[in-house]
Each structure stands twice: as C-alpha cells, then as structure tokens.
Amino acid sequence: MTNAEKQSGERMPLRPADQLIHKAAWLYYTHGLRQDEVAQRLNLSRASVATYLRKARETGIVTISTSSQLYTDEALARRLEDAIGLDAVWIVPEDREALDPSTEMPVVAATVFQELARSGDRIAIAWGRTVYHIADVMAYADRQNVTVVQLCGNLGAPYNYRPDQCTTEIARRLNAEGINFYAPLVLSSERLAEELRAEPVILEQLKSIATCQLALYSVGGIEADSHLVRCGALSAAEMAEMGKAGATGVIAGQLIDAEGQLVDCDYNRRCISADLDSIRAIPKRLMVVEEANKFEPLVAAIKGRLVSHLVVTTSMAQRLLSRWEGAPA
Amino acid sequence: MTNAEKQSGERMPLRPADQLIHKAAWLYYTHGLRQDEVAQRLNLSRASVATYLRKARETGIVTISTSSQLYTDEALARRLEDAIGLDAVWIVPEDREALDPSTEMPVVAATVFQELARSGDRIAIAWGRTVYHIADVMAYADRQNVTVVQLCGNLGAPYNYRPDQCTTEIARRLNAEGINFYAPLVLSSERLAEELRAEPVILEQLKSIATCQLALYSVGGIEADSHLVRCGALSAAEMAEMGKAGATGVIAGQLIDAEGQLVDCDYNRRCISADLDSIRAIPKRLMVVEEANKFEPLVAAIKGRLVSHLVVTTSMAQRLLSRWEGAPA
DNA sequence: CACGTGGGCTGACAAAAGTCAATTAAGTTG
DNA sequence: CAACTTAATTGACTTTTGTCAGCCCACGTG
Numbered sequence: 001m002t003n004a005e006k007q008s009g010e011r012m013p014l015r016p017a018d019q020l021i022h023k024a025a026w027l028y029y030t031h032g033l034r035q036d037e038v039a040q041r042l043n044l045s046r047a048s049v050a051t052y053l054r055k056a057r058e059t060g061i062v063t064i065s066t067s068s069q070l071y072t073d074e075a076l077a078r079r080l081e082d083a084i085g086l087d088a089v090w091i092v093p094e095d096r097e098a099l100d101p102s103t104e105m106p107v108v109a110a111t112v113f114q115e116l117a118r119s120g121d122r123i124a125i126a127w128g129r130t131v132y133h134i135a136d137v138m139a140y141a142d143r144q145n146v147t148v149v150q151l152c153g154n155l156g157a158p159y160n161y162r163p164d165q166c167t168t169e170i171a172r173r174l175n176a177e178g179i180n181f182y183a184p185l186v187l188s189s190e191r192l193a194e195e196l197r198a199e200p201v202i203l204e205q206l207k208s209i210a211t212c213q214l215a216l217y218s219v220g221g222i223e224a225d226s227h228l229v230r231c232g233a234l235s236a237a238e239m240a241e242m243g244k245a246g247a248t249g250v251i252a253g254q255l256i257d258a259e260g261q262l263v264d265c266d267y268n269r270r271c272i273s274a275d276l277d278s279i280r281a282i283p284k285r286l287m288v289v290e291e292a293n294k295f296e297p298l299v300a301a302i303k304g305r306l307v308s309h310l311v312v313t314t315s316m317a318q319r320l321l322s323r324w325e326g327a328p329a
Numbered sequence: 330m331t332n333a334e335k336q337s338g339e340r341m342p343l344r345p346a347d348q349l350i351h352k353a354a355w356l357y358y359t360h361g362l363r364q365d366e367v368a369q370r371l372n373l374s375r376a377s378v379a380t381y382l383r384k385a386r387e388t389g390i391v392t393i394s395t396s397s398q399l400y401t402d403e404a405l406a407r408r409l410e411d412a413i414g415l416d417a418v419w420i421v422p423e424d425r426e427a428l429d430p431s432t433e434m435p436v437v438a439a440t441v442f443q444e445l446a447r448s449g450d451r452i453a454i455a456w457g458r459t460v461y462h463i464a465d466v467m468a469y470a471d472r473q474n475v476t477v478v479q480l481c482g483n484l485g486a487p488y489n490y491r492p493d494q495c496t497t498e499i500a501r502r503l504n505a506e507g508i509n510f511y512a513p514l515v516l517s518s519e520r521l522a523e524e525l526r527a528e529p530v531i532l533e534q535l536k537s538i539a540t541c542q543l544a545l546y547s548v549g550g551i552e553a554d555s556h557l558v559r560c561g562a563l564s565a566a567e568m569a570e571m572g573k574a575g576a577t578g579v580i581a582g583q584l585i586d587a588e589g590q591l592v593d594c595d596y597n598r599r600c601i602s603a604d605l606d607s608i609r610a611i612p613k614r615l616m617v618v619e620e621a622n623k624f625e626p627l628v629a630a631i632k633g634r635l636v637s638h639l640v641v642t643t644s645m646a647q648r649l650l651s652r653w654e655g656a657p658a
Numbered sequence: 659c660a661c662g663t664g665g666g667c668t669g670a671c672a673a674a675a676g677t678c679a680a681t682t683a684a685g686t687t688g
Numbered sequence: 689c690a691a692c693t694t695a696a697t698t699g700a701c702t703t704t705t706g707t708c709a710g711c712c713c714a715c716g717t718g
Contacts, residue, residue, distance in 0.1 A: 022399040029395045030436060035675065045698045050676060061398075066358045066391045067471055070351040107359060118447060142396055364705065374668050379706060 024049050025056035060142035060175055068111045076317050083324040090311045106133035109288040109311045116214055116284050119144040124209050125167045126151040126217030126252045128227055130290050132161030135169040146176035152252040152273035153185035155231045183272045185253045186233045190269045210278040215285045219297040220250030249297025260304015280305050295319055353378050354385035389471035389504055397440045405646050412653040419640045435462035438617040438640045445543055445613050448473040453538050454496045455480040455546030455581045459619050461490030464498040475505035481581040481602035482514035484560045512601045514582045515562045519598045539607040544614045548626040549579030578626025589633015609634050624648055
C-alpha cells in the first residue's frame, strides 16, 4: 500500500503491486518461510522478494519493535517516578560504554512514542530540534485512524524543523493524517492574534488539542541562543527582559514561569498556540529533554503538570531527583 | 526478562542475563547494527548474539507483526461488513494457490487478535478447538498490564483444549496475567449452579466479563458430534432434543436460539458461564469460524449481536452475504 | 581438593539474505 | 509507432546470519 493511498483516509483496496508486498511479508514474517520459498510461491525471483520485504518494513506493513524497558529499568527511573509523581520515566545513560546519548535519546524517545501511540489516537506534536530529531529516527508504522495535530503556530523560513514539518514528518512515519496549523506562532499585535484565534479554522484546531490522547514535546530555554530567539520570535534583549520578569522556559512557543504557569506578558498574548490547560488535559504528555542546560525549564514544566512521561539523561535525572528530594513539590 | 518475572505482575529489574538480551535486541533491531558489531560492543561472540536475538524474539522483547490487511482487502469483506453491520471482517480464501485454509485461519485470527489487543486491556477468552488453534500459532508479545479472563466454566478431562488451557496459553503468549475460572461448566442441578454462581469468587469473575475490551471465541454447533456432546456436557440425545426445542448454536458453553438469544432450558440454567448481555457489552467481539457446517450457528450469533469482528472463509462469507442480501436483518 | 555437572560461550561451517549491474518490461512522448 | 524514459525484475556475487559440536569455567558435592 502506498502512502498516498493511506493518507487519503478511506480504506482502499490494495493495488496489485502492493498485494504482492503484503503477501510476501505475510509468508515470510508470519509463516516464517524462507525468501526462496516465498519467491517460489509467488513466482518471483528471490531478489524481488528481498526487495518487497524491505519495502514492507519501510512502509510499516511489517513492524519490528523493541521493548524500551532497558531504559526504564534503572532504580533511578523508579525513584524519579515516585518522587515527582510521573507515570513513567526513561533514562538514557551517558557514561561508560554506552551509545552516544545525543543520538540515543531521540531513538529511545521515538520508541517510547511508538509504544504510547495507539490506533485511533489524536496526537499533538510540538516543534523544535529535539522533536525533529525524534521524527527523523522514528520507525515507520501503519497505524489506523491516527491524527497528528500541530500544537502551535508556525514561524518563518530559517529552520528546517518548523512546527509543520515536525507534524508532517511524524504523520508520515505513522501513516497517519497530519493536520497543520496555518497561522504564525507570533503576531505583531495582540489584537491581530486575538482575531486570528477567533477564526473558525484556528479555533477549531485549538479546541481539538484538549481531546488528544498523547502529546510529544520538549521544553525550551530562555537563553540568548535559545530556540525562540534564534527563530526571531523574540530578540535576545526581549528574552533577557522576560527572564527578569519571571519567564523560565518555553512550552509550545509560549513562555512559562518557574511554576509552569503562563507568564502574563505581551509576547504570550501575541502567540497562537495551545493553551496550557488544553495540554494538561492530554493524558499522556511525553516530554523529551536532551540538553543539560534545560534543567530549570524542565523543573518548571514538571511543576506546571505539563509532563506525565519523561525521557532524560542520567545526569538530568539525578539533578531532578536531588531537587525533589531536597524540597519536595 | 523471564516469563516468571513478568507473570508476577510487579515490574522487576532485569536480571543481568536479561539485560544483555535487551541490549542486544536494542542494538540490532532498533539501531540496525550487524550481529558482529553488537557482539563487539557487548564483548560477546557473534554466536551468542544470535542466540540472544532468538530469545528476544521468542519472549516478545522484540515483536515482529505483519499487517492483516491482506485479508480485509477483498470487496466481499467490505460488502459483508455493510450488509451485516460488523466492524470488520477478515476473509481467508480457500481456493486457488492459497495456503491451506485450515492452518491459515488460525494464523489470521491470531494476527487480528494481536492487532486488537491493547496494553491495559481485559480480554475474555472462550474455549474450543478453534480458540486453542489460535492460541497455538499466536506470536509472543510483551503487553503491559493485560489480563486474560476465562469466559466460562471448565469441563472434565478428555480435551486438551479446555477453557482454562485456552486462557492460560493465550495469557502466556501475551505475557499477561491469566485469570482462570474454577467452576465446572455444567452442574447436575440448577440449584447447585445457582449457589455456585452466588459465590463471591465466581460472582466477581462473571461480573468482570462485561468490563472486558475484547473477547475471542468461536460458535459451536449442535450436531451429535458437536463439541458439547463430545465433552460429555450433554448427551447426543439431549442435544437433539434441544435442537427441536429451538437451540441453534453454542456460545461460551450455552445454547442459543436462531435469534441469538439464550434458550430457556434446564441445561442453560445448570451452566456457569458469561451471560450474553455481558458479552454484548464487550466492544470488540472477535469471532472466528473455521467449519463450513457452522453456518446456522454463526447466523444466530450475528443476529444476537454477539459478533463485531469476524474471521471466516470465502465460502462462508458468501453464504452469509446471500442470506443477508436475500433477507436483511 | 579433586570431581563432576551444567550453563553459557566459541569457532568453523552451512544456509540464508542483501546487493547491484545488467536486462527486460511498461509506459510516455514526439 | 518508434524512440526514449522509467520502473521492475533478475542472476550472480558478497555479506550476514544460523547452527552445533566441543570447550571452558563457575559452582556445588563427596
């Protein structure tokens, strides 16, 4: 089955070529025949069968998934869950002979995400480097009736991990429908933002976020080289200003304070993005944090109940734990 | 991770040996390293890695699943869904160069079952040759928090597809908890059956059936060589008698009439089994019918709304379709 | 402390799967 | 309708994987 066909939503009959891929996959993976046996049965060369099988894997007709339990296993993860009250924590080790954490974390996150995503779900996707990395390493799967929605408005050109790209790419991987959000993330005036938010198309989509079953995002920092500044949503000076005014992190393009509440500021009022209560209404909020310098933003997001499932490095986990054990929330 | 450990319910830390299996599986399947690379990384021989990977597949640490769409694909399946109002139909072809349908049907059913079963589900399992065949070919998977419950009481010795065995085997395959039902299917007196049904343990379990998300069963016939007769629950003569009195098929050990309603008879009153309304309350009722001679019982089960998902042969599908198109329900 | 004893590991070989350049088929355009 | 373009298919070759007899080492035992 072709992506285009699946994307169109309607369940379509398989084209002859896709039928063959399905049959080959079925005989090989489900019945355990050898490639030459499959070839014989379908009157093909073995080489073709090998090609078909690769396609079957690439398109999600067959799915090979590995348990991510390895990363939930450490005692540290358990303690963190208990201390902070999260549903589940995955810890990516940085030390010893381990894999490079900078490549490993997105892989773990992608696996976890796939485990959490169910057929029929609506899934909200934020943006950012982390999310894009995850999309990039995510396995193809063929989930039925999944809808992927974009959590916040878009920004202009420079980045290749724009919100709509994150959404689209993940939708493609799941063979799901991707719903993009055609509004800018930040507008130049509060009034304009308000009017745009009231537009039926936008309103509809913003409302639909609260009905998602799963969200995937990271949290942003507020440094001069943070994501928002580099995208030009805010100047470095403005950002510094906001930091003084209590901003601690960024969720779906919006500034939050140290308690994980929306900062009451002009910038936030000019944003078009999911409101925090909608996000909190999503049962599974999967947060993935790669950078060590996102400690304070992460703490804020946790305090603001914006996280239910968490993927972090060992050292970040340790810092979180000592913070909570030192001063329980 | 060992089955014993998983079975115990509590999430336990992995033993060192199981850790290795997980790591090998992760590197090989998730990262796509070659076996020799994995071996190098984990300081093992490649042969050991191969062994570990086999174990990982066998225990459900990695899962390889194939889309069953091939069997939903035919137009016939679509027409049947529409005509009868089922959620989904899978059709196993019998003709042409196809696989032997008698082995293929359980394989398809097992695949469909795995697709329908979600983590966290409660799953009700009936018994019979068909169900046991399905259990037998079912792939191993490692679902979290699944509970498998037995739909009806047990019978005595002769069969090796006793209700408790079906339940236990499927629970083992899913790495789930299996809850057996320690009561006979039929008692010698109505009074005794009633008293037993009122026992807290039994009562509890019977009530819990309505809260399942998925049921797996077949439908029984009422011939002299039918399941119930061969198990000694009913004599051939009694069964013939019941047939005259309107019994058309058997669901979870109980006789149903042509409309899929419980027959009001002594035998049924002596049964300890899920009541039909509890079964109807289960959202996904997967019925699998292998034998051509179960046409009338199947029609009865469908009329009684005991089926939402169906796996049948092409010829059975055709017969169903002509019945419904001839005289819509 | 020598003696099994069994689980896990290895090396070497056989079997299976992956790859790619060449070829054929199918479709498209001037 | 011939020429060209593109995609599908294959045979031959290489690489990777599966297997199993034998080995080694840790551990319990007489």
